Amino acid sequence: MNPYDYFTHQLNSPSWHWEIIWYFFVAGIAAGSYITASIAQLTGSKAETGGSVRGYLLGLPLVMIGGFLLIIDLDRPERFLHMLWYFPQNIPMFKASTPMSLGGWALGVFGMFAAFSFLYALVRMEKVTTPVLVKFANALHEGPFAKVNLILGMLAAFYLATYTGVLANTSHLPGWAASPLIPVLFLVSGMSAGMAVMVLMTPKKNELEEYMHKLERADTYMILFELVVLVTFVASLGRWWYTVGSGLYGTLLWVVVVGLGLLVPLAMKWKPNLLGQRTAVVSSILVIIGGYFLRYVVILGPQSGYNGF
Amino acid sequence: MAERVGMLIDTSTCIGCKACGVACKEWNELPMAPEDKVEFKGLSYDNQGHLSDTNWRHVKFIEQFNEDRSDSRWLFLSDSCKHCQQAGCMEVCPTNAIIRTEFDTVFIDHDTCIGCRYCVTGCPFGVIQVSDIKGTAQKCTLCYDRLQVGEQPACAQACPTDCIEFGEVDSLMKLAEGREKLLKSQGYDNVRIYGKSDILGGLNVFYLLLDKPDVYGLPENPQLPQKNMMKSYTFSIAGMVATGVLALLAFRSRRMSHKADADQDQDKAV
Amino acid sequence: MPGLGTSFGRGGATQTPRDMAESDCIVIMGSNFAENHPVGFRWVLRARDKGARVIHIDPRFTRTSAMATDYVPMRSGTDIVFLGALIHYVLTNEKYFKEYVVNYTNAPFIVKDTFKDTEDLEGLFSGFDANKKSYDQSLWDFEREEVKLPDAEPKTLSDKIAYATKKGRPKTDPTLQHPRSVFQILKRHFSRYTPEMVEEVCGTPKDKFLMVADALAKNSGRERTSSFAYAMGWTQHTVGVQMIRTAGILQSLLGNMGRPGGGIMALRGHANVQGATDLPTLWDTLPGYLQMPIILRKHDTLTDYLKTESKPTGWWVNTPKYMISLLKAWYGDAATDKNDFGYDYLPKRIKNHSHYNMFKDMYEGKVKGFFCMGQNPAAGGQNATFHRKAMAKLDWMVVRDPFQTETATFWKEAPEVVSGEVKPEDIKTEIFFFPSAVFAETDGSFTNTNRMLQWKEKAADPPGECRSDTHFTYELGVLLKKLYKDSTLDRDWPIKNLTWEHYAPNPNDGWKVHEPNSHAILKEINGYTVKDKKNLASFLELKDDGSTAAGAWIYTGVMPDEHTNKAAARKGDDYLSLGWGFCWPANRHIMYNRASADLQGRPWSERKKLVWWDETQKKWVGKDVPDFAAAKAPTAKAKDEGIGLDFHSGSDPFIMHPDGRVQIFGALADGPLPTHYEPVDTPIKNMLYKQQHNPAAIYFNIDKNKIHGIGNDKYPYVMTTYRLTEHHLSGPMTRWLPWLAELQPELFLEISPELAGELKIKTGDWVTVETERGKAEARALVTRRLQPLKHGGKIIHEVGMPIHWGYAGIAKGSSINELTLMVGDPNVTIHESKAFTVNVRKGRIRQEV
DSSP: OOTTOIIIIIOBOOOOOHHHHHHHHHHHHHHHHHHHHHHHHHHSOHHHHHHHGGGHHHHHHHHHHHHHHHHHHSSSGGGGGGGTEETTTTEEOOOTTOHHHHHHHHHHHHHHHHHHHHHHHHHHTTSOOOHHHHHHHHHHHTSTTHHHHHHHHHHHHHHHHHHHHHHHHSSSOHHHHSOTTHHHHHHHHHHHHHHHHHHHHSOOOGGGHHHHHHHHHHHHHHHHHHHHHHHHHHHHTGGGGHHHHSHHHHHIIIIIIIIIIIIHHHHHHHSTTTTGGGHHHHHHHHHHHHHHHHHHHHHHGGGTTSBTO | OOOOEEEEEEGGGOOOOOHHHHHHHHHHTOOOOOGGGOSOOOBTTBSSOSOOSSOSSEEEEEEEEOTTSSSEEEEEEEEOOOOBSSOHHHHHOTTOOEEEOTTSOEEEOTTTOOOOOHHHHHOTTOOOEEOTTTOSEEOOOOSHHHHHTTOOOHHHHHOTTSOEEEEEHHHHHHHHHHHHHHHHHTTOTTOEEEOSTTTTTOBSEEEEESSOGGGGTOOSSOOOTHHHHHHHHHHHHHHHHHHHHHHHHHHHSOHHHHHHHHHHHHHHHO | OHHHHHHHSOSSOSSOHHHHTTOSEEEEESOOHHHHOHHHHHHHHHHHHTTOEEEEEOSSOOHHHHHSSEEEOOOTTOHHHHHHHHHHHHHHTTOSOHHHHHHHBSTTBBBOTTOOOTTTBTTBOTTEETTTTEEOGGGGOBOBOOOOOOSSOOOSHHHHHHHHHOOOOBOBOTTSOSTTBHHHHHHHHTTTOOHHHHHHHTOOOHHHHHHHHHHHHHTOSSSOOEEEEEOHHHHSSTTHHHHHHHHHHHHHHTTOTTSTTOEEEEOOSSTTHHHHHHTTOOSSEETTTEEOOBTTSSOSSHHHHHHHHSOSBSGGGGHHHHHHHHHHHHHGGGOOGGGGGGGGGSOOBOSOOSHHHHHHHHHTTOOOEEEEESOOHHHHSSSHHHHHHHHTTOSEEEEEESSOOHHHHHHHHSHHHHTTSSOGGGOOOEEEEEEBOOGGGSOEEEEOTTSEEEEEOOOSOOSTTOBOHHHHHHHHHHHHHHHTTTOOOGGGHHHHHSOOGGGOOOTTSSSSSOOOOHHHHHHHHHOEETTTOOBOSOGGGOOSSSSEEOSOGGGTTSSOBTTBOGGGOEEOOSSSOTEESEETTTTOSSTTGGGGBOTTSOBSOSTTOOEEEETTTTEEEESSOOSSOTTOOTTOOOOTTOOBGGGSOTTOOOTTSTTSSBOSSOOOTTOSSOOOOOOSEESSOOSSOSOOSOTTOEEOOOTTOOOOEESOTTSOEEEEEEOOTTOOTTSTTTTTSHHHHTTSOSOEEEEOHHHHHHTTOOTTOEEEEEOSSOEEEEEEEEOTTSOOEEETTEEEOEEEEESOOOSSSSSOOOOGGGTOOOEEOTTTOOOOTTSEEEEEEESOGGGGO
């Protein structure tokens, strides 16, 4: 064995730990729920959107938590503004070559759209009644600007959900660099987890059954798609498959993520009364847990064993 | 801009004395590694193991002996930041804290760095680490402060065998080519220059190696991390379309079928 | 030092590292050049780049081997067999440089018939007294012509002494055929040192040996030169001095001495180790290699001393001038011809007072107080436990070092104290620790391995109470002189009259800490006229009448006038750089360089020209300062009646020696020719002779200092000790420095995978190494850089350990000197830590219960 083997002994780990795992996780849910709610908003009836609008409650707080996590992960958190402003020359800090710079902006832009939708949700739930705000929120979600607002918002959300994967992939750690499928994996997982959270948020009401049904079906599609993407991803890692597919991380991936987080919920979708009325709840919780551990495995596995981990 | 300066690391004359590393630490006031990491590592005579926040220079000791010792060699490589023409760390830095100086070297501005650690993995050579104490990314500056007053880097000055030769890159390259020719004529068949323009547009700190780069733990063909980025974005867009379509399909399907499904479900539940 | 001195006349390295770049073949043996002398090693690499062979012969494959073109393994302690076999090869294959050998060495001299060789006496020479364990060296003299003296009356003291002690010229046979000629004796002496014997004793494969022999032969002669480099790997043996002698003989036979790229590079470890020997810190010499008076020789009065120590022919005829100038430097106006210049007040040695004897005396309560300055015997002394026991018997001890070394803290941190065997309260020694300044905190000079003095300027004041050794010694002297000021006792004369005041610091030197006046010290060393205190430019100006003073005659010329300090000169060039620093003697860089020219004074070849006779200028000229009488023509005839250099001809290059030639045959305490004896701890018996070990070796029959002897089953492995670039000596200057401590933090044992496999040891495991003297624990470094060697049918495993650790500091570990043995070479009383036997077992010391 060469103790200086380039691929296994020479590269450094960026020491991305729980803050980044949680950030990737909440950003995924924020984006997934926003996209789901927006699609429901654009396609569903008034009755249905009464359910989906609750999804809009997630984006803003999760983005704020995510931003907070990102800041505390920095070794110099007091300087987080440097991400947006280049003080030596007093110009905005925007750099297309690094997903992290775009991601920082995306977080802010998505935060804006999430704030609009958050307001809209409060309006629909009659928590906000100030006429100006009601008018503003409705215009952006039901009125003439709905399509523009939601499509732009969804683009920001899509970026937020995928860039974290691009970020990891734009690196030299073999486990991250080997496959360009990480962003897809994070997106699909964000979607499925986001939908799962929305399932949990939806109250048992007759008028929401139609919506629930569609939501659960969408979640099923996402789980199926995620399974396909995950298997393809591991295969596409080639010789680096072991960084996520074996050892501690492999166990977590195959048992928790694939088994408990995807296959079991899938079985529950197929047999919706497996655990009686709680089936949907349990399956959603499992999907969410699976979503968390997917990031845990994909973020930590490839760093493990490298200097600085 | 001043001339493009750099260093030639001639492994044929490196005796593994580590004076370069000590001079580096002395000039740059770098501390000893954390006490729990100061231990016998069993990596030949290398007890540092790696470039790090406290080791801006690191000497590798590569023992290669076959069983009967008929083929035996002990190679040394004094390693540091290469000050690449296409610098991965610089490309990924989200705050432009990594800049190119008037000497064409790559320098970390410690007032701008936020400690996000992205550069750590943007570097194809594992050069950078973030300091636990300072919270900013650490690596060789090619002694920027010394260059500014016309001095050569501390390591080059300390090197007793001129293995580390500092100078203007083009003339160093000529020197290296001369050395390569000489060593080839003396039977070092695998000698080569590592860091011409084919490697990341050229390394300002480049090497004369006695064998293939992987013998020294150097990548054969390092790339900018951005090589992955566009592919990754492309897949992202595909993923976006696929998930979008799937979600749309789920939400836009005909109501009647839903109704029927729902009825069935209800029947079962009763 | 006597290794080179006996052969060539001076103990210093005969060339400079810079000159090694001119070599065509460099043999590094008994040295880890690259690791321990990295700065000088650049020139070896320069030579390699120019196509030179660089051969490293060593038990371990080291960083030096890595840089060499060829690595040759051998067993520790068998160097004389290897080198002797090279001599045998050169003689039997007629590869020697005949013209050089006949004219520049004593090969044609005829030895008296009282001499008997080891061939006749089974490993002993004639004249051995088994009780005294010493030789009667008079039996080894040459057959001589009758003594002739000049007609003129002697004028000076030196002349008188020379007349009184003059010997006749040795008889010679220039055909080298006389059976008692040195050449024939040499041939016979080394006849059993064959390549097969090398394979058997050294474990070196025959083809590798022959490769070395061939490379040396091909790269010596008129057109090419080879050079040897050695260090502690040769000196630290009971036959160490003779190892160096063997190389000296070989290099003389090959005609490599005194020529560019030729010679023997004695590598000194510390920046100032040469200086410490020159001035000296040795127990048996005075500055400039004058003998320290001893009661065992006729040294009763100054005249007795001079008659015994000065040589009537050759350079040492000047001994009276140097001795009297030294006494004048020390005692000033109080030293007059009436009181023998204070000679009687010099302490007289009564026996061997070397380091080990001093500690033995300490242990036996004879030595009560001890100044320990820049030394760390608690970790660095052979059989360190004994050293600590000895120090525990002192009344008081002063330790001066930058850090609290093992010696300063042995009373609370030594292994025997930690284990509870010894209680701190039982150690009565009162220890005073004085923190010392480091090199950059005082100005002064270093004399490096090329005998070059280089001046350094003070860069900073020392912190706190730290002071330089100079400062401490000066202040101590001032206090002592004050205490004895009013004494009327004759014995206090040297303290009262010691010249001291001129060292006084300059309070306006711009520093907060004022150092003694280093320029005044240098001037005293350089020498001056007593009357008007004028600096001397050369030791040729020294007188034996008390009109000159000089603290170390070999350094005279370093400060030729009040405003010139040649040690501080910094004018380099692309070869010898005569304008950089000052090389003693007289700024000669390559000693004996007259030998670079042929009998007629012409360079042996254009390629190897260095110094030659210029007929038009009627003097010797060249790239170096000629090491010869400047205007003595090569054709000058030797005067049989002459004294000093007059006794030599214009083609006798080795001016220090009475006969002006290399002493191929030269008396030392253990014989006139090198002979292989096994180390005192050895795995196998001596395959060459019945005599097993050096018959004159010095043993210390003291507590726990047991020898393992030959083939001791309890201790089956050969151990060699060595140094690492990262640390210095026992580590007092490096193990406390974080940047160095982290580079080599722990003691380790280098072990071959073959032996490690047998003992089930893996890299990183703890191992315990044991001898009769003690135990040391270390981490295992399993590496193929060590290899088992075949000796006949027997496989011998060798292991190695660096010497740098101790129980204090940042990088802590066992001292390997817990294992080593106090035993001495008969010439210089140096120990044998390069080759002894040990046992190795897996696990730590304390797990043994």
